[in-house]
Amino acid sequence: MKKIIGYFNILVVVTAIIVISLQGISGNAEAAEKYITIDDYIKYIVEQMNWPVDNSSENPYIEVALEKGILKEGDFKDYSEYLTRTDAAVIANRLDELIHLKYGYPEDVYDFLKDCILYENRLYYSTEGKYFPKEETIDTYSKKQFHEEVTMPILGNYFKDDNWKSTGLRTGYYLKHDQYGNIIKSYLEIGVRPKEEDNYVGINPFENNSEIIKAWNTIIDAVRKEKAVLEKRISDIKEIPKNKREAVAAIVAKGIIKGYSNGMYIQNREFRGNNKITVKGAKDVIVKVIYPEKRALVSPDGQLIRTTNLPKNAKDYPYILECFPNEFYEIKYTFMFLTDYKNGTIEKEDYAYPKEVDYDFLFDKYYHYQIKLETGKYGLYDEALSKAPFICDEAVKNKN
Numbered sequence: 105m106k107k108i109i110g111y112f113n114i115l116v117v118v119t120a121i122i123v124i125s126l127q128g129i130s131g132n133a134e135a136a137e138k139y140i141t142i143d144d145y146i147k148y149i150v151e152q153m154n155w156p157v158d159n160s161s162e163n164p165y166i167e168v169a170l171e172k173g174i175l176k177e178g179d180f181k182d183y184s185e186y187l188t189r190t191d192a193a194v195i196a197n198r199l200d201e202l203i204h205l206k207y208g209y210p211e212d213v214y215d216f217l218k219d220c221i222l223y224e225n226r227l228y229y230s231t232e233g234k235y236f237p238k239e240e241t242i243d244t245y246s247k248k249q250f251h252e253e254v255t256m257p258i259l260g261n262y263f264k265d266d267n268w269k270s271t272g273l274r275t276g277y278y279l280k281h282d283q284y285g286n287i288i289k290s291y292l293e294i295g296v297r298p299k300e301e302d303n304y305v306g307i308n309p310f311e312n313n314s315e316i317i318k319a320w321n322t323i324i325d326a327v328r329k330e331k332a333v334l335e336k337r338i339s340d341i342k343e344i345p346k347n348k349r350e351a352v353a354a355i356v357a358k359g360i361i362k363g364y365s366n367g368m369y370i371q372n373r374e375f376r377g378n379n380k381i382t383v384k385g386a387k388d389v390i391v392k393v394i395y396p397e398k399r400a401l402v403s404p405d406g407q408l409i410r411t412t413n414l415p416k417n418a419k420d421y422p423y424i425l426e427c428f429p430n431e432f433y434e435i436k437y438t439f440m441f442l443t444d445y446k447n448g449t450i451e452k453e454d455y456a457y458p459k460e461v462d463y464d465f466l467f468d469k470y471y472h473y474q475i476k477l478e479t480g481k482y483g484l485y486d487e488a489l490s491k492a493p494f495i496c497d498e499a500v501k502n503k504n
Contacts, residue, residue: 140186145192146183148390193389196389217320217324227310228294231291274308331353332357340376358402359399368429408425415434420459
């Protein structure tokens with residue numbers, strides 16, 4: 105009897121070991137199927153891009169990725185490891201800049217224009233900027249040198265069909281003085297050379313429809329959005345390595361990776377950068393890089409936009425944010441409580457719907473006479489918004 109019990113116990117133990125082993129094998133197989141490795145991610149990108157590979161090489165896909173610049177030497181020690189969401193974003197951002205450049209512009213055009221101020225349709229580039237030689241001053245580095253060595257190679261060569269071509273670009277120094285006449289800031293002013301018949305030797309402004317002005321606006325808006333995402337829209341940004349945060353912010357700002365909701369009325373989202381990314385998720389990222397029309401919409405201040413199940417008055421708003429429910433948007437506006445509005449005697453210039461109160465509205469109605477050189481495109485707009493009595497939870501609480 106004891107022998108029978110002994111054999112039975114051994115059988116139970118052996119069976120348990122087999123079950124545990126099978127579960128381990130199943131778990132590993134499930135992980136292998138669910139998550140993507142670094143080398144498989146790179147292989148998928150190379151195949152989607154139809155880049156030719158040398159099949160005789162030991163690591164043909166890795167070599168192509170290094171050659172194209174979407175991988176850098178030292179990025180990874182072991183390409184067979186699972187890919188994290190952070191590294192998926194970094195590689196995807198490099199691919200996006202390779203395919204679509206930096207918001208549609210070469211790196212030098214992007215870097216130059218993002219460091220310019222636009223004032224009265226002329227560009228002002230600080231002599232402290234990247235493209236002004238550090239060892240030079242306005243006394244040693246002439247505006248003619250800057251024009252020939254920087255302005256024309258960057259702007260002149262790229263914007264070949266712009267409307268300044270008939271006269272050409274002109275560059276000059278613009279000096280800012282303090283109350284005692286001391287120079288406190290110096291800029292390279294860039295604009296259009298006057299026509300001969302104008303009998304004028306200054307610098308004319310660019311026209312509003314100039315491609316240079318359009319490019320400046322596109323780039324400044326992109327920089328602003330990325331900055332907002334980096335500073336305010338990723339709740340766990342500190343868990344991402346510092347040298348990878350800007351790439352992650354760029355991918356979020358472009359609507360390529362959404363992140364995870366932190367709940368209603370919470371205006372940031374969790375990225376979970378240290379988590380492994382699934383095969384499906386990784387492929388979806390690359391599809392959105394290659395096909396921008398598939399990306400999520402992101403507001404100018406870096407928040408995810410909702411496009412379905414919209415509030416009844418969605419037309420009153422320029423967009424609807426994902427993190428606010430319909431009831432938030434459907435509250436009455438302050439001007440609707442005014443007697444003149446109820447009586448129908450209010451003048452249209454005395455009220456505005458949310459979609460109408462944008463940068464252009466504030467600039468045209470209030471601020472055009474206050475703009476100064478260093479105010480920046482959104483300086484007064486941001487100042488106005490910071491003073492607006494706009495408290496989300498109180499608005500919803502008092503919606504009735």
